[in-house]
Amino acid sequence: MVRNRSVASRVFDVVLLVVLIAISITCILPIWYTLALSFSSKSAAAAGMVGLWPVGFNLNSYVQLLNEGQFFQSFWISIQRVILGAGLNLLIVPLMAYPLSKTIKDFKLRNIIMWSVIFTMLFNGGLIPLYLTIKNLDLMNSIWALVLVGGAQTLVFNIILTMNFFRNLPPVLEEAALVDGAGPWYILLKLYIPLSVPVLATVSLFSIVYHWNEFLYGLIFMTREEFYPLQTYIQQLTISVDPSSMTEDQYKRMSELSNRTLDAAKLFIAMLPVLIVYPFLQRFFIHGITLGSVKE
Amino acid sequence: MYNKGFAKHYYLMLLPGLIWLFIFSIVPMFGIVIAFQNYNPVQGILGSEFVGLDTFEYMFSLNDTASIFMNTISIAVMKIIGNLVIPLIFALMLNELKHMIIKRSIQTIVYLPHFLSWVILGGIILDIFSFQGPINQILGFFGIDAILFFGRADLFPFLVVGSDIWKEFGFNTIIYLAALTGINPALYEAASIDGASRSRMLWHVTLPGIRTTVVLLSVLGLGNVLNAGFDQIFNLYNPLVYSTGDIIDTWVYRAGLLNMQYELATAVGLLKSVAGFILISVSYFLAYRLTNYRIF
Numbered sequence: 001m002v003r004n005r006s007v008a009s010r011v012f013d014v015v016l017l018v019v020l021i022a023i024s025i026t027c028i029l030p031i032w033y034t035l036a037l038s039f040s041s042k043s044a045a046a047a048g049m050v051g052l053w054p055v056g057f058n059l060n061s062y063v064q065l066l067n068e069g070q071f072f073q074s075f076w077i078s079i080q081r082v083i084l085g086a087g088l089n090l091l092i093v094p095l096m097a098y099p100l101s102k103t104i105k106d107f108k109l110r111n112i113i114m115w116s117v118i119f120t121m122l123f124n125g126g127l128i129p130l131y132l133t134i135k136n137l138d139l140m141n142s143i144w145a146l147v148l149v150g151g152a153q154t155l156v157f158n159i160i161l162t163m164n165f166f167r168n169l170p171p172v173l174e175e176a177a178l179v180d181g182a183g184p185w186y187i188l189l190k191l192y193i194p195l196s197v198p199v200l201a202t203v204s205l206f207s208i209v210y211h212w213n214e215f216l217y218g219l220i221f222m223t224r225e226e227f228y229p230l231q232t233y234i235q236q237l238t239i240s241v242d243p244s245s246m247t248e249d250q251y252k253r254m255s256e257l258s259n260r261t262l263d264a265a266k267l268f269i270a271m272l273p274v275l276i277v278y279p280f281l282q283r284f285f286i287h288g289i290t291l292g293s294v295k296e
Numbered sequence: 297m298y299n300k301g302f303a304k305h306y307y308l309m310l311l312p313g314l315i316w317l318f319i320f321s322i323v324p325m326f327g328i329v330i331a332f333q334n335y336n337p338v339q340g341i342l343g344s345e346f347v348g349l350d351t352f353e354y355m356f357s358l359n360d361t362a363s364i365f366m367n368t369i370s371i372a373v374m375k376i377i378g379n380l381v382i383p384l385i386f387a388l389m390l391n392e393l394k395h396m397i398i399k400r401s402i403q404t405i406v407y408l409p410h411f412l413s414w415v416i417l418g419g420i421i422l423d424i425f426s427f428q429g430p431i432n433q434i435l436g437f438f439g440i441d442a443i444l445f446f447g448r449a450d451l452f453p454f455l456v457v458g459s460d461i462w463k464e465f466g467f468n469t470i471i472y473l474a475a476l477t478g479i480n481p482a483l484y485e486a487a488s489i490d491g492a493s494r495s496r497m498l499w500h501v502t503l504p505g506i507r508t509t510v511v512l513l514s515v516l517g518l519g520n521v522l523n524a525g526f527d528q529i530f531n532l533y534n535p536l537v538y539s540t541g542d543i544i545d546t547w548v549y550r551a552g553l554l555n556m557q558y559e560l561a562t563a564v565g566l567l568k569s570v571a572g573f574i575l576i577s578v579s580y581f582l583a584y585r586l587t588n589y590r591i592f
Contacts, residue, residue, distance in 0.1 A: 020389055021402070028405055031420070047428070048428035092312060098306075099306035102306065107302075107306050117317060122577070123573045124321065125328050125566075126561075126569055129325070129328055129565075130327070133327060137319075188309070216526070216527070248444060
């Protein structure tokens, strides 16, 4: 490309670079600060002396965390939830996306089914009816309440992404397979699924992150702390406040009483799985989202 | 190439997913009859007495109702505008950057906060803005008295909107960047030969090139006017800021699950679902009319 290389243009480039780097630093600074806080001494944290580097470096908060059985119990529940939720999502999404990617000519009820599926995404009964349904199904305190309720709400979006991806695959592929005598199951399993790794990685990433991060269903469907997933457990400990009325002084005192270094360690450990999984999957999701959703 | 016998395989593929959606999305919708009942948890939905629109009359007589709807809409509208404009500016700046490695690294970093939960980020943000936190330390350095940021109702909506934009702007740029790569490079070459400066190219090539995407995203934003972000507000708010920060979803949670006002919480939830459904349908219709966008 022919470009204008004037001095003003070069100065602009440098300023732009500095601004963009400054903005991106704000995105990791809070995470870095939390890490520094978790390694600092309690007194330094309480005095507000911690900046970007730990003050009075020690591992006390992590040792304290190791002795907290409930933290690891909740961590384990979250791991189970992610495996079950993402696994089920990966099983059901291509299975539904494939028939729905057919035209109405090939599959008569396609549009009616598609509309019903979309409807569940656009309208819902609200929190109380959902809570009562789970209660009536006897799923309270069961991990399946977390896996299935959350899964049903993210399923439709993932199906749409995958369906659009399937539709963009060249139709001649399927026609060739049909000529060779392949049936729908064979085409889905041996042709479509291997070709849709980017979009399936994307919906898996969304599902993993969703199930790892979701806290509300843990809060309302689990009546005992021992069944809490990690985010619910952390939410209850570090953030939750007494919902009755509160004065400014009480609020201030509460934030002063909290164990900031231990809280920071918990927050950091809880985001660690996302930080680990993210670099491996992120190269897929940009590809997956833009292929599956934006159509010219 | 089409075989009539395939339809039954298609139904078989759809069956597990449809059962899942039916139990966890459709069945709870029947629970909305509670809004028209004098609900008795012991007798359940089938045994409770119908009272018609009494709950709705009571709802409209409450002072809370108007304020939670107003809070929801004002926070949501600010978020929609901010999440439309800031990522656009960021994408335009990033698009001017020619070093691919730096560009990729910046993108990777700014997407990250999107994948962390509001439980985690809420914990971090509350700590950073706490009375002894880094923000107040910096203010203290300039001789400004410490501010109890999250205890002030007048600041709360802006902190909520600001932190939401901070979390999501990176991820929201993906769509804009995809649209920017779709612009024909020949247009830039032609403009360059004609002697256009960078600002002229931005005005006459880049912005018209992504106009459709901007229109599409603004129209789709309309459907979210009643979603101010439960997860975020639930993890940041406290009784001191209920007057400006309480939104429909957080109110429904407290009224329904903490205070057991099942009918009232269901009625408010139903009003939100119906209004939300209409808004989303209208925005999808407009998006289709204006930009030819179809979700399926």
